[in-house]
Amino acid sequence: MSLSVKSEAGGPPLQPPPPPPQQQLDVESNPQPKPDTNVYPADALSTPRQILFVGTLCTSMFTNQVGLGNTLTTVGVIGESFGITNPGQLSWLIAGYSLTIGTFILIGGRLGDEFGNKKMFVLGMSWYSLWSLVAGLSVYSSHVLFVFARVFQGMGPALTLPNGLAILGQSYSPGARKNMAFAWFGGSAPFGAIAGFLFGGIFALAWWPWIYWSQAIALAGVAAFAAWAIPPLPVQPKQNRSILEKLDDLDIPGGLTGVTALVLFNFAWNQAFVVGWQQPYVYVCLILGVLFGVIFFSIEVYWAKNPILPLAAFNSDIAFVFGCTATGWACFGIWVFYIGQVAVNIGGNTPLQMAAWFIPIIPSGLISALAVGKLLGKIHPSWIMVVGQVAYLVGSILAATRPAHSIYWTYYFFSVLIITIGMDTSFPAATIIFSNAVPQEFQGMGASVVMTIINYSISLGLGIAGTVERQINRGGKSKSDELLGYRGALWLGVGLAGLGLVLSLIYVAKDKLKRRPNA
Known part of the structure; x- marks a missing residue:
């Protein structure tokens, strides 16, 4: 439609006056914003590019499990090179890694929110690579440096895991593709565990430091590729903030007191396995941990x-998720450590055999995820949680009742096959339940909390199981005494799995009662 009008005298049409020069400049330099059609960038990627993108983020879960698996089956070889035979001291070579991951994941997620998830993901892989290198170099020093390196290694996954999940959540619109991306993230765990078992055993045949040097090289490559x-x-992180505003957003007092509480509490339980509760510093650390909490x-x-942990978002649903997740993964940590101890120390199997024995994790875990x-x-996540708890319980019972010298294809095979279902169903189910139970503004925090519970439970469960083993193994003076201690720890895992199953069933009943008035 023309904006021109005819003059009263019938002359040529009059044109509207042009806008002032400054207004013209404003219009040209500030055009009207176009609607953002790419809110979820991964949706616009080609299929090969999406595979690379999701695969890169899955390396955070994969490498996390590698770091656990490559030490689980070779802990005896590593300890022997340092002259360590005490099971309590050996457990620290594993527990320190999980302790750090579980302690720092919440902080890692908050750093990603404040400074950029991609930056923290790349930084985490680089940090993990550096301390893997140091872990290998500790062969020229002592087991103290190795333990410190393992502890600092854990800070790498503490950055990559929550930020990898946050990146997936930001990059995909809600729907089937997002669900499958999260499923692949969880499904990469068994592949990482097997890779850790396999390459740990292979490199241990040559020289164990290459377990960690090869890991350092691979992680450096992943960091570069992820960029x-x-x-x-x-x-994107908030811009134009003062230093005081950034410090306020990071909740430094909460982070410091929370980390201190978690470290002291977990240290007390794991160290009690080594020296016993009669040492004053052990129960002093426990008391201080509670006070800091x-x-x-x-x-x-x-x-x-x-707040780094917005408690206002929590409700009874979250309490059940925490309880089921904590008991299930504590059970898994006990199972994976002690079923290996029985096979290697009592059954005389080699680390490479152990890697082969865990291969059913791959198909079972992948299909489950x-x-x-x-x-x-299609199914409420609470029922998936029940399936996971049943798998933990059955797999743990098979491990606890397994004769030490039985053939692989009986107790051991089915225990591995079944308990993996628990691992790869409980993680996505817990994440979805948590996501549905908290307000929208706390969605990014959900995955970090679940990962904190998982890794801290593994470490704390091993510490408590170690205390049980120490109390009933009569000093571990004979193989039968050692086996008695191992079985006691495995039965503790059975008890935790049973508690988790009861909690999950209560949660299902509670959910049905809550939805009944709306039926």
Whole structure:
């Protein structure tokens, strides 16, 4: 439609006056914004590019499990090179890694929110690579350096795991593709565990430091590739903030007191396995851990403007998720450590044999994870959680009752096959339940909390199991005494799995009662 009008005298049409020069400049330099059609960048990627993108993020779960598996089956070889035979000291070579991951994941997620998830993912892989190198170099020093290197290794996955999940959540729109991306993330765990078992055993045949040097090389390559494979993210850190505003957003007092509480509490349980509860510093650390925990919760509830753990988002659903996740994964940590101890120390199997014996983890874990990805929209996650707890219970019972010298294809095979279902169903189910139970503004925090519970439970479960083993193995003076201690720890895992099953059934009943009035 023309904006011109005719003059009263019938002359040529009059044109509207041009806008002032400054207005013209504003229009040209500030055109109207176009609607953002690429809110979820991964949706616009080609299929090969999506495979590379999701695969790169899955390396965070894969490498996390590698770091656990490559030491589980070779801990005896590593300990022997340092002159360590005490099972309590050997457990620290494993527990220190999981302890650090579980302690620092919440902080890793918050750092990603404040400084960029992609930056923290790449930084985490680089940090993990550096301390893997140091772990190998510790062969020229002592087991103290090795333990420190393992502890600092754990800070790498503490950065990559929550930020990898956050990147997936930001990059895919809700729907089937997002569910499958999360399923693949969980499904990469068994592949990582087997890779850790296999390459740990192979390199141990040559010289065990190459377990960690090869890991360092691979992680450096992943860090470089991730910088290219991860596209620009739609959610960017806040800009133009002062240093005080950044410190306030990080909730440093809450982070410091929370980390201190977790470290002291877990240290007390794991160290009690080594020296016993009669040592004053052990129960002093336990008491201090509880006190720092009280201070942490007080800060989060009454003082922090941006709490690192927003307790206001928690409800009874979250309590059941935490309980089931904690008991299940503590059971898994005990199972994977002590079933290996029985096979190697009592049955005389080699680390390489152990790697082969864990191969059923791959098909069982992959099928479980992908099945959960397909079923999440059709079955309530609480039922998937029940299936996971049943798998933990049955797999643990098979491990606890297994004769030490029985053939592989009986107890051991079925225990590995079944308990993997628990691992790869409980993780996605817990993540979805948590996501559905908290408000939208806390969605990014959900995955970090679940990963914190998982890794901290593994470490704490091993510490408590070690205490049980120490109390009943009569000093471990004979193989039968050692086996008695191992079985005691495995039966503790059975008890934890049973508790988790009861909690999951209560949660299902509670969910049915809650939905009944709406039926």
